[in-house]
Amino acid sequence: MSEDPPLFAPPGGWRVRILDLSGGAKDNIVEEVAGFPTLMQANAFARRYVRDSVERCRSGGDSARQVLDTWFAFGEDAEVVDAGDQGWRSGSELSDFADRPADAEDRNWRALDPRRDADEDEDEA
Numbered sequence: 001m002s003e004d005p006p007l008f009a010p011p012g013g014w015r016v017r018i019l020d021l022s023g024g025a026k027d028n029i030v031e032e033v034a035g036f037p038t039l040m041q042a043n044a045f046a047r048r049y050v051r052d053s054v055e056r057c058r059s060g061g062d063s064a065r066q067v068l069d070t071w072f073a074f075g076e077d078a079e080v081v082d083a084g085d086q087g088w089r090s091g092s093e094l095s096d097f098a099d100r101p102a103d104a105e106d107r108n109w110r111a112l113d114p115r116r117d118a119d120e121d122e123d124e125a
Contacts, residue, residue, distance in 0.1 A: 014042035015081040035114035043088040046078035048109035054097040064098035
């Protein structure tokens with residue numbers, strides 16, 4: 001049985017770790033995006049981020065297998081830090097992502113990015 005999700009975000013909010021599958025970054029970690037107020041938002045961001053990465057690896061006429069091969073070689077994965085069983089995992093949806101091209105909303109991780117809110121606050125100041 002999986003554990004219940006935490007009621008409150010950790011200090012600083014939930015964090016999503018972006019991983020470079022090409023091995024170009026130290027420990028494959030590109031960055032960590034912090035400040036997600038809810039686990040649901042962090043999971044949605046991670047899902048959309050990976051969905052967008054898969055689409056950037058898709059070329060016209062590629063089979064689903066070719067899309068996945070390209071993603072595993074050059075794509076970026078995402079994971080919610082310290083979310084345990086409640087964190088979204090790319091492995092559960094990769095086949096579907098490769099089989100079915102995404103629409104714009106499926107890929108729009110920027111709309112959920114907490115850094116966007118910080119940038120808007122700075123612009124208003």
